[in-house]
Amino acid sequence: MSRPTIADIAKRVGVSKGAVSFALNGRPGVSEATRARILQVAKEMNWRPHSAARALGGARAEAVGLVIARPASTLGVEPFFAHLLSGLQAGLSAQSVALHLLVVEDAEAEIEVYRGWASEHRVDGFVMVDLKVRDPRIEALEEVGVPTVVLGGPGRHGSLSSVWADDREAMLSVVDYLAALGHRRVAHVAGLPAFRHTQRRMRALRDSARRLGLVDAVSLPTDFSDAEGAAATRALLSRARRPTAIVYDSDVMALAGLGVAAEMRVRVPDEVSIVAFDDSVLTRIAHPSITALSRDTFALGRQVAEVLLEVIADPARHLDVKTATPRLVVRESTAAPGLGRDD
Amino acid sequence: MSRPTIADIAKRVGVSKGAVSFALNGRPGVSEATRARILQVAKEMNWRPHSAARALGGARAEAVGLVIARPASTLGVEPFFAHLLSGLQAGLSAQSVALHLLVVEDAEAEIEVYRGWASEHRVDGFVMVDLKVRDPRIEALEEVGVPTVVLGGPGRHGSLSSVWADDREAMLSVVDYLAALGHRRVAHVAGLPAFRHTQRRMRALRDSARRLGLVDAVSLPTDFSDAEGAAATRALLSRARRPTAIVYDSDVMALAGLGVAAEMRVRVPDEVSIVAFDDSVLTRIAHPSITALSRDTFALGRQVAEVLLEVIADPARHLDVKTATPRLVVRESTAAPGLGRDD
DNA sequence: TTGGGGTACTAAACCGCTCTAGTTGCCGGA
DNA sequence: TCCGGCAACTAGAGCGGTTTAGTACCCCAA
Numbered sequence: 001m002s003r004p005t006i007a008d009i010a011k012r013v014g015v016s017k018g019a020v021s022f023a024l025n026g027r028p029g030v031s032e033a034t035r036a037r038i039l040q041v042a043k044e045m046n047w048r049p050h051s052a053a054r055a056l057g058g059a060r061a062e063a064v065g066l067v068i069a070r071p072a073s074t075l076g077v078e079p080f081f082a083h084l085l086s087g088l089q090a091g092l093s094a095q096s097v098a099l100h101l102l103v104v105e106d107a108e109a110e111i112e113v114y115r116g117w118a119s120e121h122r123v124d125g126f127v128m129v130d131l132k133v134r135d136p137r138i139e140a141l142e143e144v145g146v147p148t149v150v151l152g153g154p155g156r157h158g159s160l161s162s163v164w165a166d167d168r169e170a171m172l173s174v175v176d177y178l179a180a181l182g183h184r185r186v187a188h189v190a191g192l193p194a195f196r197h198t199q200r201r202m203r204a205l206r207d208s209a210r211r212l213g214l215v216d217a218v219s220l221p222t223d224f225s226d227a228e229g230a231a232a233t234r235a236l237l238s239r240a241r242r243p244t245a246i247v248y249d250s251d252v253m254a255l256a257g258l259g260v261a262a263e264m265r266v267r268v269p270d271e272v273s274i275v276a277f278d279d280s281v282l283t284r285i286a287h288p289s290i291t292a293l294s295r296d297t298f299a300l301g302r303q304v305a306e307v308l309l310e311v312i313a314d315p316a317r318h319l320d321v322k323t324a325t326p327r328l329v330v331r332e333s334t335a336a337p338g339l340g341r342d343d
Numbered sequence: 344m345s346r347p348t349i350a351d352i353a354k355r356v357g358v359s360k361g362a363v364s365f366a367l368n369g370r371p372g373v374s375e376a377t378r379a380r381i382l383q384v385a386k387e388m389n390w391r392p393h394s395a396a397r398a399l400g401g402a403r404a405e406a407v408g409l410v411i412a413r414p415a416s417t418l419g420v421e422p423f424f425a426h427l428l429s430g431l432q433a434g435l436s437a438q439s440v441a442l443h444l445l446v447v448e449d450a451e452a453e454i455e456v457y458r459g460w461a462s463e464h465r466v467d468g469f470v471m472v473d474l475k476v477r478d479p480r481i482e483a484l485e486e487v488g489v490p491t492v493v494l495g496g497p498g499r500h501g502s503l504s505s506v507w508a509d510d511r512e513a514m515l516s517v518v519d520y521l522a523a524l525g526h527r528r529v530a531h532v533a534g535l536p537a538f539r540h541t542q543r544r545m546r547a548l549r550d551s552a553r554r555l556g557l558v559d560a561v562s563l564p565t566d567f568s569d570a571e572g573a574a575a576t577r578a579l580l581s582r583a584r585r586p587t588a589i590v591y592d593s594d595v596m597a598l599a600g601l602g603v604a605a606e607m608r609v610r611v612p613d614e615v616s617i618v619a620f621d622d623s624v625l626t627r628i629a630h631p632s633i634t635a636l637s638r639d640t641f642a643l644g645r646q647v648a649e650v651l652l653e654v655i656a657d658p659a660r661h662l663d664v665k666t667a668t669p670r671l672v673v674r675e676s677t678a679a680p681g682l683g684r685d686d
Numbered sequence: 687t688t689g690g691g692g693t694a695c696t697a698a699a700c701c702g703c704t705c706t707a708g709t710t711g712c713c714g715g716a
Numbered sequence: 717t718c719c720g721g722c723a724a725c726t727a728g729a730g731c732g733g734t735t736t737a738g739t740a741c742c743c744c745a746a
Contacts, residue, residue: 003462005702016726021704031724051463052404053702055395056731063443082425089446098465100406101442103432119346120394122441226624255628262630281569282625285598287605348732359696364734374694396732399701 004045013041024049055121063098064308065123069110069130070103080250080278080297084151087301088127095309097124107132111140118146125312127151127304128160131196147311149304152196154322161311161319163304167197170293170326171204171247174275177328178245179212181336183273187243188219189232189253201249201277216243222253229253233260237272244337245273251282254290258333269335279329288332295326347388356384367392398464406441407651408466412453412473413446423593423621423640427494430644431470438652440467450475454483461489468655470494470647471503474539490654492647495539497665504654504662506647510540513636513669514547514590517618520671521588522555524679526616530586531562532575532596541592544620548590559586565596572596576603580615587680588616594625597633601676612678622672631675638669 006020013020015034022029023038030038055061066088085099092099100123104110114137117123124147128137131152138158141148150157153164178186188205191198202219209217220235222228229248236243237260248254254276261268268274268288276283279294300323307319349363356363358377365372366381373381398404409431428442435442443466447453457480460466467490471480474495481501484491493500496507521529531548534541545562552560563578565571572591579586580603591597597619604611611617611631619626622637643666650662 003702006704007702017703018705018727019725022725025704029724034724048459048462050399050702051465052395052398053731054704056393056399056702056733057704058731059704061395085444086446089444093445093447099444101432101444102436103429104436116391119391122394226628230628252624252628255625259628259630259632281595282598285569285573285595285602287602287630289602350732360733361697361735362695365695368734372694377694393732396701397734399703399732400734401701402734 003050004047005050006047009038009042009045009047012045013038060124060312061121062096063100063123064092064125064127064305064312065100065102065114065117066127066129067102067104067110067113069105069107080280083280083297084129084301084304087298087303088305089301090298091302091305091309097305097309107135107137111137114141114144114146118144125149125308127308131157132194133196133199135196147308147315149308149311149319151300151304154320156196159318161307161317161321163300163307163321163323165295165300165323166325167200168204170277170295171201172208173325173328174247174277174293175205175208175212175214177330178247178273178275178334179208179214181245181273181334183245183337184214185216185241185243186214186245186247187216187236189229189236189246189248189257190219190221191224191249193221198249205247216241218243222249224250224253226252226256229256230260233257234264237261237264237266242266243272245275245334247275247277249277251276251278251280251290251292254292255282255286258286258288258290269333270338273334273337275328275334277326283331286333291331291334292329293326294329295324299323346393347390348393349390352381352385352388352390355388356381401464403467403655404464405439406443406466407435407468407470407648407655408443408445408457408460409470409472410445410447410453410456412448412450423623426623426640427472427644427647430641430646431648432644433641434645434648434652440648440652450478450480454480457484457487457489461487468492468651470651474500475537476539476542478539490651490658492651492654492662494643494647497663499539502661504650504660504664506643506650506664506666508638508643508666509668510543511547513620513638514544515551516668516671517590517620517636518548518551518555518557520673521590521616521618521677522551522557524588524616524677526588526680527557528559528584528586529557529588529590530559530579532572532579532589532591532600533562533564534567534592536564544592559584561586565592567593567596569595569599572599573603576600577607580604580607580609585609586615588618588677590618590620592620594619594621594623594633594635597635598625598629601629601631601633612676613681616677616680618671618677620669626674629676634674634677635672636669637672638667642666 006017010017010020019030020038023035102113126146126148128148129151131150142158148160150160150162153162190202205217205219220232222232248257254274266272274290276290276292279292283290283292307321311317349360353360353363362373363381366378445456469489469491471491472494474493485501491503493503493505496505533545548560548562563575565575591600597617609615617633619633619635622635626633626635650664654660
C-alpha cells in the first residue's frame, strides 16, 4: 500500500485529522495519552510528512538554494569551492536542511533562477557567491525578498546579510611578511578583476607597496585557470628585473607557477618565493610545499550556513559577519631573496 | 501584492481555474484564442507555478537527489568528485532539473534520507555513488521504488540502472604499458578496499602480474587521503627491492607520492615511474607531470544525468551503460626502468 | 425534427497537511 | 441548579494547483 496520510492515522486511532496534526507537531490541543497513542500508530504505519503538502500551507521548504554562474566544467578545479560546499552541507545538515544546487551560464540566468525558486517556494533562502564589483544580483535578490547571505564584502551587498573575510588585511600580512624577509620586488598573479575580492587584494598590494617602498609591485589579472596562472608566471620570470616573490590568488595557480619556475630552472625559494592565497592539499603536497594563506574554507561554509539559518528564522535580522582573517602558513616555498641555498 | 495564482488569472480573464490550467499546460480543452489570452494575462501578472501545489497533485519534483556518505570535510579534496558534480549539473540543467545534495555520516543515514526524500516527493530520482562490495543501499533503493542510477559496476546493482567504467580493462592497459617499458616490479597504492572498483583494480593487477610474469605485484590499500598515499609510498620506496613503478588509485595520492619520492631523493621517472588513475589539473601541473588514466569525469557525470532522466521518464526501463574506458595519457613521470636496474 | 458527437468550457473534487472556529463534556463555584 | 470556563477534540476551510465529471452549444446526418 502507498504512503499513509494523517487521515489514515486518524481513522486507525479513532480521532480527527486535526488531532493527529496537533499531536505530530507537538502543539497543545490533545491529551498526553492521545498524543502518545497517535505517535505510536504513526510510527507503526511508518508515516512521514509530505513536504509538498506542508509547503502548500506556507511552511518551510527545508532547503536553501545555491546558484552558481560559471561554466560547469571549471567548477571542479577549485578546491576552494568544493570545501565551501562541504562546509555549507555540514552547517545545513545539522538542521536537516538540504541544499538545492544549480549551475547556470550567466548572471542573468542566475537571477531568473532566484525568481523562480523563490516564487515556487522551493527554498527558504539563498547563498550568493562570487560577489562582483557592481553586482546586479544584489538588487534582484532584495526584490525577490527571500533571506540571503552574500559571501563576500565588506559592503556593497545592500540590505542582504553577509559573511566575509578581510582580503585586504590578508594581503597586507603577506606583503609585510615578504618585506620582512627582505623582498623588494613583489608581484601578484591575481584572479578575475571583476570580483570584488580581487580588487581589494590588488588595492592592498598597491597601498602596501607605497607604504613599504617596494618597487614593481604589479598585479597581473587572470581567469583563475592554471593556464593563465602559468602564463603570467612565465611573463614575470622572463622580465629583466624579475620579481623575487610572487603572490598567487589561488592554490591552483600557485602550483602552476611552481611548475613554470621548475621548467625555467628558477629555483624556489632561492631565486623566487611563492605564496598562495587559499590553502589546500595542493599546497601541502607540492614540492617544495607552498607557503599559503590558510582560511579554513570548510569553516567558512559552515558559518555561511549558520548565518543563513538565522536569517531564515528571523528575516528581520541583518547580519554582517567577519570571519577570521586568513592565517599565513609558512612552508618551504618562501625564503629571503638571494639567500638560502640549503639544497 | 503576493504571488498571483491561477484563480487570479481566471478571474481576470473571466474563465474558470480549470481552463487556465489547461491553457498553461498546453493541453486540449481551450480554444486557441482563449489560450492566447490566458497566457498573455499570466505573463502580465508574472505568474509562476507553485511547485509544492503541483507536487501535491503527484507531479514531478523536477529535482534529483544525490546523497553522499562521507565526512563532509574530505569531499573537497577529490577533484574527481567536483568534476562529477559539474557533469551532473550540466546534464540536469539542460532540462532545468535541480540537484538536491546532502552529505551524511554513514550509509545508514544515507538510506534514511532516500526513504525520506522519496516519500516526501522531494525528488524524482537518485544518483548513487561509491558502490561498495556488498551494498545495503541497493536493496533499500529498490524497495523505495524511485528511479535510480548507480555509478559503478558492472553488476551487483540489482534492478537499478547503472553507468560504469571498466576499471579492470583500465588497470590492464596501465600494467601492459609499464610491462612494455620493461618494468617487472609494479606496485599499486589502492583506495578503500570496501569499494567495488578498488577490488576490481586489485584483482586486475594480480591477474596481469601472473600473465606477464611480474614479481612483487602488491596492492596497498589506503583511505584515498594524501597522508596514507604518502605513507604507502614511503613504505614501498623503503623496501630492499623497491618497485620500479607505482600505480596510484587517485591523482591526489599520486601527487603525494611524487612528493615523497622527491623527499627520499628517488628520481622520477629514472628510478621509479608513477601513474595515476584519474586525471585532473593536478597531474598536469605537477613537476614532473604525471602519466594518468584520463576519464573525463565531467562527461561521466553528464552521462549519469542523462541516463537518470531517461529512467525517470520511463521507470520501466533498465539501462546499463558502459562508459569509455579511461585512456592513458603519457607524461613525464613514466619511463623505462633505467637506473637502479637490479633484476 | 431528433439525436449523436465533438468542442469549449465550468464546477467541484482531490492531493496531504495546517489551522481556525466551533462543539462537547466535565468541573467548580454561586 | 445553572452557568462560566477550560481542556480535548471535531469539522471543515483553505493552500494552489490538476483532473474528472458534467454542461452548454453547435454542426451535421438521418
